[in-house]
Amino acid sequence: MDSIQQRFVQRLKEKGIEINDTQLQQFETYYELLVEWNEKMNLTGITEREQVYEKHFYDSVTLAFFVDMKRVENLADIGSGAGFPGVPLKIVFPHLKLCIIDSLNKRITFLKAVSEGLGLKNAEFLHGRAEEWGHKRGYRDSFDLVTARAVARLAVLNEFCLPFVKPGGVFAAMKGTDPTEEITDSAKSLRELRGEITDVDAFRLPFDDSERHIIRILKTAFTPFKYPRTPGLPLKKPLV
Template identity: 85%
Template sequence: MDDIQQRFTDRLKERGIELNERQLEQFETYYKLLVEWNEKMNLTGITEREQVYEKHFYDSLTLAFFVDMKKVKSLADIGSGAGFPGVPLKIVFPHLKLSIIDSLNKRITFLKAVSEGLGLTGAEFLHGRAEDWGHKRGYRDAFDLVTARAVARLAVLNEFCLPFVKPQGTFAAMKGTDPAEEIAESKKSLRELRGELESVEAFRLPFDDSERHIIRIAKTAITPYKYPRNPGLPLKSPLV
């Protein structure tokens, strides 16, 4: 274990998460694949090793500081890009049934290669729009936990993500700076999509002091079938 891995494991241990040798190997393999594939396609602007461990891996795992992942059986990550936060969470909590949905097929191809390289089981990577997958049997009203990291404003995210959450499940939006304005404008979307604001967790990353927020939303009932609307509409005409 080198210094970067030591700091990574120490910071996680402070939050009650302990990594074994296999998990550390999986994170290192993930890093190498990310850099290798990033030369062929634009996956991330962050490729320096310590930065990847801090701003992608650790940042993804902060969700587990505020949600008891042991009680979560199924996780959907919407618009995951290069696999954050879904893949780091799957590495640390291998019991999770993970579904990642992304609209760019090249990213899905990358994630399938990552899954194979890490030996992940119980993970699927689906190409398509959230607006389409949110209407499919087996995905709609189906997941204990749904998340999205820095994808869109909350009023839009609610329409992308809440249709996937089972009643009494949780949608957790991972944000950077203070989301108070986004939360204020999301009241209509929460009401329409049967969501209820549960909590807003504010914290800072330990290495560069970056501001982070996790917005937890409880799903109170089945989402009306008219949502999500046709692809493109949630972004073009948000429920505000």
């Protein structure tokens, strides 16, 4: 274990999360695959090893500081890109049944290669639009926890993500800077999609002191059938 890994392990341990050597090796393999595939396709602008461990791996796992993952059986990550936060959370909490949905098939191909390289079990990677998968049986109103990291403004994210959450489940939107304005603009979408904000967790990353916010939204009832609307419409005409 080198100094980068030691800091990563120690920072997680300070938050009550311990990982073993196998899990640490999975993170290292993930990093190697990310850099290798990034030469062929644009997955991330962050490729320096320490930065990946801090700004991708650690940042992804911060969701577990505020949500009890032991009580989560299945997790959907919408618009995951290179697998953040879904894959790091799956590594740390292998009991999770993970579903990642992304609109770019090349990224799904990468994630399947990552899953195979890391030996992940109960992990599903789906190509397509959230607006389409959100209407499919087995996915709609089905997940304990749904998350999205830096995908879109909250009013749009609610329509992408809340249809996947089971009533009583949680949608956690992972944001950077202060989301107060986004939260204000999301009032209509929350009403329409049967969501209620319960917490906004504000914190700073330990290495560069950058702001982070996690907006936790309780799903209060089944999603009305007309949502999500047809692909592209939530972005073009957000529920504001």
